[in-house]
Amino acid sequence: MGTPDARTVTCSLAIDDSNLSNGCIRFIKDSGAKMSLRPHCPADSNCEEGHTLIAGIGEEEIVEHVEVQRGGITVHNQWVMHGSAGNPSDGWRRPM
16 A cells, blocks of 8 residues: 555565575566556455455566565665565575
8 A cells, every 4th residue: 555645665675685486576667657556455355364465467567577685675666566476495585
């Protein structure tokens, strides 16, 4: 959900390397340009059961996977559509 004051920023610090094999963060290219939130809903029946949200992605949109080395950060505002998949590897992927 967006906030009434859109001057927000999200920073994610990689405690471990985050890469394609462990489900690194993904961004939808240029998704922040419209400065509006897309319709989205909880993946579970409600937000009390989980924090995973789902939203539609158009066929023409470009998904960019961003690998981040341990100690690196990503920074984006609330308008940028982002997320990550689960970690299918045997190693850690801990963001803070």
